Amino acid sequence: MICYDTMQLNVPKECVISYDKNKVEKWSYKHFKPSLFELKQDWKGLNEILIKFSAKILLDDYPKLINKDTIHQALYNINNLGVIELNIDKTINESSVSLCDVKKHCQGDLHTLKNNIIINMRDRINYNLKKPPRKDNLIFESNFETKSKQQRLTIYDKSKEIRLDKNKPFLNALQDRDAMLRYFEINNINVERNFKNVKQIKTGLNIKDTDLLTVLNANADPLKDMLEGTVKSINDIDFTNNENITGYDELNRLMIIEKLGGSMLAVEQHVKNNIDRKRKRDAELEKYYAVFEKWKKNEIAKIDLHKLVSFFVNV
Numbered sequence: 004m005i006c007y008d009t010m011q012l013n014v015p016k017e018c019v020i021s022y023d024k025n026k027v028e029k030w031s032y033k034h035f036k037p038s039l040f041e042l043k044q045d046w047k048g049l050n051e052i053l054i055k056f057s058a059k060i061l062l063d064d065y066p067k068l069i070n071k072d073t074i075h076q077a078l079y080n081i082n083n084l085g086v087i088e089l090n091i092d093k094t095i096n097e098s099s100v101s102l103c104d105v106k107k108h109c110q111g112d113l114h115t116l117k118n119n120i121i122i123n124m125r126d127r128i129n130y131n132l133k134k135p136p137r138k139d140n141l142i143f144e145s146n147f148e149t150k151s152k153q154q155r156l157t158i159y160d161k162s163k164e165i166r167l168d169k170n171k172p173f174l175n176a177l178q179d180r181d182a183m184l185r186y187f188e189i190n191n192i193n194v195e196r197n198f199k200n201v202k203q204i205k206t207g208l209n210i211k212d213t214d215l216l217t218v219l220n221a222n223a224d225p226l227k228d229m230l231e232g233t234v235k236s237i238n239d240i241d242f243t244n245n246e247n248i249t250g251y252d253e254l255n256r257l258m259i260i261e262k263l264g265g266s267m268l269a270v271e272q273h274v275k276n277n278i279d280r281k282r283k284r285d286a287e288l289e290k291y292y293a294v295f296e297k298w299k300k301n302e303i304a305k306i307d308l309h310k311l312v313s314f315f316v317n318v
Contacts, residue, residue, distance in 0.1 A: 006068035011102035036172035108190035123235040226312040
């Protein structure tokens with residue numbers, strides 16, 4: 004079953020039973036603690052309001068994320084905020100989705116998972132790997148210029164992120180914060196794909212419209228789909244390759260890789276800083292990755308990455 008974290012709904016005003024006029028001024032209201040909740044006028048359709056919220060609105064049920072089984076509870080909890088009261092059934096049946104993040108919580112070693120992606124990328128031309136400074140995130144995104152075709156997937160350590168200061172109000176609002184922390188100690192890896200507009204949602208979820216019920220019942224596997232064309236499957240990886248690093252050029256590249264702490268993201272930046280022409284830069288990167296693959300091949304655990312992120316298999 005497909006699950007979502009952040010979601011933005013286009014809600015017909017007929018779904019609104021009442022709202023607090025002291026809190027909502029000209030259909031504009033926002034707060035981030037203990038969870039994201041934002042309400043504003045949809046200026047493209049004056050008969051609609053936009054309601055944006057995250058799965059943290061589920062409080063102790065946050066690990067379940069937003070899906071067809073929890074959407075009623077999410078809207079019920081929104082009503083309990085005392086800002087707006089929605090006709091829940093009418094909202095579910097008549098709203099549409101204009102933004103959403105597909106998410107899955109996984110178990111595993113984040114460092115090993117990231118190395119698998121870095122080593123086994125099929126397409127280094129149309130996709131980039133980025134690691135934000137001072138963060139343990141790995142951002143995997145396309146280079147497509149057309150916004151509707153852009154793809155972005157983020158992998159990060161949820162067991163660390165949930166303990167950050169920004170999440171303290173959320174944890175303090177729970178009935179059992181320790182249970183939440185224990186859950187993410189086990190399900191420590193977050194994999195998230197962002198859909199920023201209607202066209203991306205339709206394409207990524209393989210659906211004809213973005214009605215809320217259509218989105219919640221989508222049968223697509225967007226995390227797996229994004230990785231399948233760009234990262235080798237476990238069946239395509241040769242774990243028996245024991246080639247040795249030979250020759251001055253390969254040894255020199257290995258020295259640079261080791262000097263940069265074995266981080267291929269740092270190596271990519273090193274190459275970009277020293278080679279201006281894109282074609283020559285891409286060719287040099289391929290040579291670095293060939294050396295890195297020989298160096299690390301036998302140290303990489305066998306992870307079925309596509310199975311790990313899929314919503315439709317038992318992991």
